[in-house]
Amino acid sequence: xxxxxxxxxxxxxxxxxxxxxxxxxxxxxxxxxxxxxxxxxxxxxxxxxxxxxxxxxxxxxxxxxxxxxxxxxxxxxxxxxxxxxxxxxxxxxxxxxxxxxxxxxxxxxxxxxxxxxxxxxxxxxxxxxxxxxxxxxxxxxxxxxxxxxxxxxxxxxxxx
Amino acid sequence: xxxxxxxxxxxxxxxxxxxxxxxxxxxxxxxxxxxxxxxxxxxxxxxxxxxxxxxxxxxxxxxxxxxxxxxxxxxxxxxxxxxxxxxxxxxxxxxxxxxxxxxxxxxxxxxxxxxxxxxxxxxxxxxxxxxxxxxxxxxxxxxxxxx
Numbered sequence: 001x002x003x004x005x006x007x008x009x010x011x012x013x014x015x016x017x018x019x020x021x022x023x024x025x026x027x028x029x030x031x032x033x034x035x036x037x038x039x040x041x042x043x044x045x046x047x048x049x050x051x052x053x054x055x056x057x058x059x060x061x062x063x064x065x066x067x068x069x070x071x072x073x074x075x076x077x078x079x080x081x082x083x084x085x086x087x088x089x090x091x092x093x094x095x096x097x098x099x100x101x102x103x104x105x106x107x108x109x110x111x112x113x114x115x116x117x118x119x120x121x122x123x124x125x126x127x128x129x130x131x132x133x134x135x136x137x138x139x140x141x142x143x144x145x146x147x148x149x150x151x152x153x154x155x156x157x158x159x160x
Numbered sequence: 161x162x163x164x165x166x167x168x169x170x171x172x173x174x175x176x177x178x179x180x181x182x183x184x185x186x187x188x189x190x191x192x193x194x195x196x197x198x199x200x201x202x203x204x205x206x207x208x209x210x211x212x213x214x215x216x217x218x219x220x221x222x223x224x225x226x227x228x229x230x231x232x233x234x235x236x237x238x239x240x241x242x243x244x245x246x247x248x249x250x251x252x253x254x255x256x257x258x259x260x261x262x263x264x265x266x267x268x269x270x271x272x273x274x275x276x277x278x279x280x281x282x283x284x285x286x287x288x289x290x291x292x293x294x295x296x297x298x299x300x301x302x303x304x305x306x307x
Contacts, residue, residue, distance in 0.1 A: 005292050009249055009252055011249075014248070017248065020180065021182050025181075
Protein backbone atom coordinates (compact mmCIF):
# COMPACT_ATOMS: atom_id res chain seq x y z
CA UNK A 1 0.00 0.00 0.00
CA UNK A 2 1.40 3.43 -0.90
CA UNK A 3 2.38 5.61 1.99
CA UNK A 4 -0.44 7.86 3.23
CA UNK A 5 -3.10 6.23 1.10
CA UNK A 6 -5.55 4.09 3.06
CA UNK A 7 -6.17 1.49 0.44
CA UNK A 8 -6.64 -2.25 0.62
CA UNK A 9 -4.62 -3.07 -2.46
CA UNK A 10 -3.74 -6.70 -3.02
CA UNK A 11 -1.19 -6.41 -5.81
CA UNK A 12 -0.20 -10.07 -5.63
CA UNK A 13 -3.77 -11.16 -6.28
CA UNK A 14 -4.14 -8.54 -9.02
CA UNK A 15 -1.00 -9.76 -10.79
CA UNK A 16 -2.34 -13.32 -10.73
CA UNK A 17 -5.73 -12.13 -11.91
CA UNK A 18 -4.20 -10.18 -14.81
CA UNK A 19 -2.48 -13.40 -15.83
CA UNK A 20 -5.78 -15.29 -15.54
CA UNK A 21 -7.40 -12.62 -17.72
CA UNK A 22 -4.86 -13.30 -20.47
CA UNK A 23 -5.58 -17.02 -20.28
CA UNK A 24 -9.30 -16.27 -20.40
CA UNK A 25 -8.86 -14.13 -23.52
CA UNK A 26 -7.11 -17.09 -25.15
CA UNK A 27 -10.04 -19.25 -24.13
CA UNK A 28 -12.46 -16.69 -25.61
CA UNK A 29 -10.51 -16.89 -28.88
CA UNK A 30 -10.76 -20.70 -28.81
CA UNK A 31 -14.53 -20.48 -28.34
CA UNK A 32 -14.81 -18.14 -31.34
CA UNK A 33 -12.62 -20.48 -33.41
CA UNK A 34 -14.76 -23.45 -32.37
CA UNK A 35 -17.84 -21.49 -33.43
CA UNK A 36 -16.32 -20.69 -36.83
CA UNK A 37 -15.39 -24.33 -37.34
CA UNK A 38 -18.92 -25.43 -36.54
CA UNK A 39 -18.03 -27.18 -33.30
CA UNK A 40 -20.81 -25.27 -31.55
CA UNK A 41 -23.42 -26.12 -34.18
CA UNK A 42 -25.41 -23.92 -36.57
CA UNK A 43 -23.18 -24.12 -39.62
CA UNK A 44 -19.46 -24.50 -40.23
CA UNK A 45 -17.22 -27.18 -41.71
CA UNK A 46 -17.57 -29.58 -38.78
CA UNK A 47 -21.18 -28.87 -37.82
CA UNK A 48 -22.67 -31.83 -39.67
CA UNK A 49 -22.01 -35.53 -39.95
CA UNK A 50 -23.08 -38.30 -42.29
CA UNK A 51 -24.11 -41.86 -41.65
CA UNK A 52 -24.77 -44.60 -44.18
CA UNK A 53 -27.78 -46.87 -44.08
CA UNK A 54 -26.91 -49.19 -46.93
CA UNK A 55 -26.68 -47.03 -50.04
CA UNK A 56 -28.79 -44.31 -48.48
CA UNK A 57 -27.20 -41.41 -46.64
CA UNK A 58 -28.26 -39.60 -43.51
CA UNK A 59 -26.97 -36.08 -43.07
CA UNK A 60 -27.46 -34.92 -39.49
CA UNK A 61 -26.03 -32.29 -37.12
CA UNK A 62 -22.91 -33.41 -35.28
CA UNK A 63 -23.51 -30.59 -32.84
CA UNK A 64 -26.95 -29.15 -32.19
CA UNK A 65 -28.35 -26.73 -29.65
CA UNK A 66 -31.01 -27.34 -27.04
CA UNK A 67 -34.45 -26.19 -28.21
CA UNK A 68 -33.02 -24.77 -31.43
CA UNK A 69 -34.38 -25.91 -34.78
CA UNK A 70 -32.14 -28.09 -36.93
CA UNK A 71 -32.55 -30.55 -39.76
CA UNK A 72 -31.77 -34.07 -40.83
CA UNK A 73 -31.63 -34.90 -44.54
CA UNK A 74 -32.07 -38.43 -45.80
CA UNK A 75 -30.87 -39.18 -49.32
CA UNK A 76 -32.57 -42.32 -50.53
CA UNK A 77 -30.55 -44.35 -52.99
CA UNK A 78 -32.48 -45.35 -56.16
CA UNK A 79 -34.64 -48.40 -55.55
CA UNK A 80 -37.48 -50.24 -57.29
CA UNK A 81 -39.86 -49.66 -54.37
CA UNK A 82 -42.17 -46.65 -54.40
CA UNK A 83 -42.49 -46.51 -50.63
CA UNK A 84 -39.39 -45.72 -48.59
CA UNK A 85 -39.44 -46.17 -44.84
CA UNK A 86 -37.62 -44.16 -42.27
CA UNK A 87 -37.59 -45.31 -38.66
CA UNK A 88 -36.49 -43.03 -35.84
CA UNK A 89 -35.69 -45.01 -32.72
CA UNK A 90 -37.58 -44.49 -29.47
CA UNK A 91 -34.57 -42.85 -27.87
CA UNK A 92 -34.36 -40.41 -30.74
CA UNK A 93 -38.01 -39.44 -30.35
CA UNK A 94 -37.76 -39.16 -26.59
CA UNK A 95 -34.96 -36.62 -26.77
CA UNK A 96 -35.53 -34.91 -30.10
CA UNK A 97 -38.90 -33.61 -31.21
CA UNK A 98 -39.81 -33.97 -34.85
CA UNK A 99 -41.32 -30.71 -36.04
CA UNK A 100 -41.97 -31.41 -39.69
CA UNK A 101 -41.01 -33.64 -42.61
CA UNK A 102 -40.63 -32.58 -46.24
CA UNK A 103 -41.98 -34.02 -48.45
CA UNK A 104 -44.92 -34.97 -46.29
CA UNK A 105 -44.85 -38.69 -45.51
CA UNK A 106 -47.83 -40.72 -46.70
CA UNK A 107 -47.83 -42.49 -43.34
CA UNK A 108 -46.56 -41.38 -39.97
CA UNK A 109 -46.86 -44.24 -37.50
CA UNK A 110 -45.83 -44.74 -33.94
CA UNK A 111 -44.48 -48.24 -33.44
CA UNK A 112 -42.85 -50.15 -30.58
CA UNK A 113 -39.47 -49.54 -32.20
CA UNK A 114 -40.04 -45.84 -32.65
CA UNK A 115 -41.58 -43.47 -35.15
CA UNK A 116 -41.92 -44.73 -38.72
CA UNK A 117 -42.35 -42.38 -41.63
CA UNK A 118 -43.22 -43.67 -45.08
CA UNK A 119 -42.37 -41.51 -48.07
CA UNK A 120 -43.76 -41.97 -51.56
CA UNK A 121 -40.99 -41.76 -54.18
CA UNK A 122 -40.62 -42.54 -57.86
CA UNK A 123 -39.07 -45.98 -58.43
CA UNK A 124 -35.41 -46.17 -59.41
CA UNK A 125 -34.84 -42.49 -58.79
CA UNK A 126 -32.79 -40.86 -56.10
CA UNK A 127 -34.92 -38.95 -53.61
CA UNK A 128 -34.44 -37.06 -50.41
CA UNK A 129 -36.45 -36.08 -47.38
CA UNK A 130 -35.75 -33.40 -44.80
CA UNK A 131 -36.82 -33.61 -41.18
CA UNK A 132 -37.02 -30.48 -39.06
CA UNK A 133 -36.00 -31.37 -35.55
CA UNK A 134 -35.67 -29.65 -32.18
CA UNK A 135 -33.56 -31.26 -29.43
CA UNK A 136 -35.46 -31.39 -26.13
CA UNK A 137 -32.51 -32.36 -23.97
CA UNK A 138 -28.86 -31.38 -23.76
CA UNK A 139 -26.05 -33.93 -23.84
CA UNK A 140 -24.75 -36.65 -26.11
CA UNK A 141 -27.71 -38.26 -27.87
CA UNK A 142 -26.92 -41.61 -29.42
CA UNK A 143 -29.77 -43.07 -31.43
CA UNK A 144 -30.61 -45.22 -34.40
CA UNK A 145 -32.12 -44.05 -37.67
CA UNK A 146 -33.15 -46.79 -40.07
CA UNK A 147 -33.74 -46.39 -43.78
CA UNK A 148 -35.71 -49.25 -45.38
CA UNK A 149 -34.84 -51.45 -42.42
CA UNK A 150 -31.10 -50.76 -42.51
CA UNK A 151 -29.97 -49.16 -39.28
CA UNK A 152 -27.42 -46.40 -38.88
CA UNK A 153 -26.09 -45.00 -35.64
CA UNK A 154 -26.21 -41.27 -35.13
CA UNK A 155 -24.51 -39.34 -32.38
CA UNK A 156 -25.60 -35.75 -31.80
CA UNK A 157 -24.01 -33.53 -29.19
CA UNK A 158 -26.69 -31.14 -27.98
CA UNK A 159 -25.28 -28.04 -26.32
CA UNK A 160 -27.34 -26.40 -23.58
CA UNK B 161 -37.16 -25.00 -12.52
CA UNK B 162 -35.77 -24.32 -15.98
CA UNK B 163 -36.21 -20.56 -15.52
CA UNK B 164 -34.22 -20.55 -12.28
CA UNK B 165 -31.44 -22.64 -13.82
CA UNK B 166 -31.34 -20.42 -16.92
CA UNK B 167 -31.10 -17.32 -14.72
CA UNK B 168 -28.35 -18.83 -12.57
CA UNK B 169 -26.34 -20.07 -15.56
CA UNK B 170 -26.53 -16.79 -17.46
CA UNK B 171 -25.73 -14.74 -14.34
CA UNK B 172 -22.60 -16.78 -13.62
CA UNK B 173 -21.46 -16.87 -17.25
CA UNK B 174 -21.93 -13.10 -17.63
CA UNK B 175 -20.17 -12.46 -14.32
CA UNK B 176 -17.20 -14.57 -15.44
CA UNK B 177 -16.96 -13.00 -18.90
CA UNK B 178 -17.32 -9.42 -17.67
CA UNK B 179 -14.84 -10.02 -14.86
CA UNK B 180 -12.30 -11.75 -17.07
CA UNK B 181 -12.60 -9.23 -19.88
CA UNK B 182 -10.94 -6.75 -17.54
CA UNK B 183 -11.98 -3.55 -15.83
CA UNK B 184 -10.90 -1.50 -18.83
CA UNK B 185 -14.22 -2.48 -20.36
CA UNK B 186 -16.11 -0.93 -17.48
CA UNK B 187 -13.96 2.13 -17.02
CA UNK B 188 -14.80 4.18 -20.06
CA UNK B 189 -18.09 3.77 -21.84
CA UNK B 190 -17.04 4.43 -25.41
CA UNK B 191 -19.57 4.16 -28.27
CA UNK B 192 -18.20 0.67 -28.94
CA UNK B 193 -18.83 -0.35 -25.34
CA UNK B 194 -22.39 0.96 -25.56
CA UNK B 195 -23.02 -1.10 -28.71
CA UNK B 196 -21.50 -4.15 -26.99
CA UNK B 197 -23.71 -3.64 -23.94
CA UNK B 198 -26.86 -3.38 -26.06
CA UNK B 199 -26.02 -6.50 -28.06
CA UNK B 200 -25.16 -8.52 -24.95
CA UNK B 201 -28.43 -7.40 -23.32
CA UNK B 202 -30.44 -8.50 -26.34
CA UNK B 203 -28.58 -11.82 -26.63
CA UNK B 204 -28.98 -12.74 -22.99
CA UNK B 205 -32.66 -11.83 -23.05
CA UNK B 206 -33.28 -14.65 -25.52
CA UNK B 207 -31.23 -17.13 -23.51
CA UNK B 208 -32.94 -16.14 -20.27
CA UNK B 209 -36.54 -16.30 -21.43
CA UNK B 210 -36.44 -18.99 -24.12
CA UNK B 211 -39.83 -19.25 -25.80
CA UNK B 212 -41.78 -18.38 -22.67
CA UNK B 213 -42.85 -14.74 -22.62
CA UNK B 214 -45.38 -15.11 -19.81
CA UNK B 215 -45.48 -12.69 -16.86
CA UNK B 216 -44.99 -15.64 -14.49
CA UNK B 217 -41.72 -16.53 -16.21
CA UNK B 218 -40.53 -12.91 -16.19
CA UNK B 219 -41.37 -12.48 -12.48
CA UNK B 220 -39.65 -15.75 -11.57
CA UNK B 221 -36.58 -14.74 -13.55
CA UNK B 222 -36.38 -11.26 -12.03
CA UNK B 223 -36.76 -12.66 -8.51
CA UNK B 224 -34.11 -15.29 -9.29
CA UNK B 225 -31.63 -12.69 -10.55
CA UNK B 226 -32.19 -10.39 -7.58
CA UNK B 227 -31.96 -13.40 -5.27
CA UNK B 228 -28.60 -14.45 -6.74
CA UNK B 229 -27.35 -10.88 -6.43
CA UNK B 230 -28.38 -10.69 -2.77
CA UNK B 231 -26.88 -14.11 -2.06
CA UNK B 232 -23.58 -13.11 -3.68
CA UNK B 233 -23.41 -9.84 -1.73
CA UNK B 234 -23.95 -11.76 1.53
CA UNK B 235 -21.33 -14.33 0.59
CA UNK B 236 -18.85 -11.58 -0.31
CA UNK B 237 -19.17 -9.94 3.10
CA UNK B 238 -18.69 -13.26 4.89
CA UNK B 239 -15.86 -14.57 2.72
CA UNK B 240 -13.27 -11.93 1.87
CA UNK B 241 -11.62 -14.21 -0.68
CA UNK B 242 -14.83 -14.48 -2.67
CA UNK B 243 -15.24 -10.70 -2.61
CA UNK B 244 -11.70 -10.33 -3.88
CA UNK B 245 -12.39 -12.81 -6.67
CA UNK B 246 -15.70 -11.26 -7.74
CA UNK B 247 -14.97 -7.56 -7.26
CA UNK B 248 -11.20 -7.50 -7.50
CA UNK B 249 -8.90 -5.12 -5.71
CA UNK B 250 -8.11 -1.42 -6.28
CA UNK B 251 -4.92 -0.86 -8.23
CA UNK B 252 -2.61 2.12 -7.81
CA UNK B 253 -1.72 3.38 -11.30
CA UNK B 254 0.11 6.56 -10.35
CA UNK B 255 2.03 7.17 -7.15
CA UNK B 256 3.45 10.66 -6.40
CA UNK B 257 3.07 11.68 -10.04
CA UNK B 258 4.96 8.65 -11.31
CA UNK B 259 2.96 6.23 -13.48
CA UNK B 260 3.30 2.51 -12.86
CA UNK B 261 3.87 1.44 -16.46
CA UNK B 262 3.48 -2.27 -15.70
CA UNK B 263 0.12 -1.79 -13.98
CA UNK B 264 -1.08 0.55 -16.72
CA UNK B 265 -0.17 -1.96 -19.41
CA UNK B 266 -1.77 -4.90 -17.62
CA UNK B 267 -4.93 -2.90 -16.93
CA UNK B 268 -4.98 -1.73 -20.57
CA UNK B 269 -4.88 1.89 -19.46
CA UNK B 270 -2.76 4.78 -20.65
CA UNK B 271 -1.45 7.99 -19.13
CA UNK B 272 -4.04 9.77 -21.27
CA UNK B 273 -6.79 7.96 -19.35
CA UNK B 274 -5.26 9.17 -16.08
CA UNK B 275 -4.96 12.72 -17.35
CA UNK B 276 -8.57 12.65 -18.52
CA UNK B 277 -9.75 11.52 -15.09
CA UNK B 278 -7.52 14.16 -13.46
CA UNK B 279 -9.01 16.90 -15.62
CA UNK B 280 -12.61 15.76 -15.16
CA UNK B 281 -12.45 15.11 -11.41
CA UNK B 282 -9.95 17.66 -10.13
CA UNK B 283 -9.32 20.13 -12.94
CA UNK B 284 -5.64 19.16 -12.96
CA UNK B 285 -3.43 20.02 -15.88
CA UNK B 286 -0.36 17.81 -15.53
CA UNK B 287 0.56 14.35 -14.32
CA UNK B 288 2.94 15.80 -11.72
CA UNK B 289 -0.09 17.33 -9.99
CA UNK B 290 -1.49 13.85 -9.39
CA UNK B 291 -0.47 12.30 -6.08
CA UNK B 292 -2.33 9.04 -6.58
CA UNK B 293 -4.43 7.62 -9.38
CA UNK B 294 -6.28 4.46 -8.41
CA UNK B 295 -8.18 2.09 -10.65
CA UNK B 296 -11.13 1.33 -8.40
CA UNK B 297 -13.03 -1.96 -8.39
CA UNK B 298 -15.92 -0.17 -10.11
CA UNK B 299 -13.60 0.37 -13.08
CA UNK B 300 -13.37 4.13 -12.51
CA UNK B 301 -10.11 6.00 -11.96
CA UNK B 302 -10.04 8.09 -8.80
CA UNK B 303 -7.54 10.93 -8.51
CA UNK B 304 -5.89 12.25 -5.37
CA UNK B 305 -4.19 15.60 -6.14
CA UNK B 306 -0.92 16.70 -4.63
CA UNK B 307 -1.25 19.10 -1.72
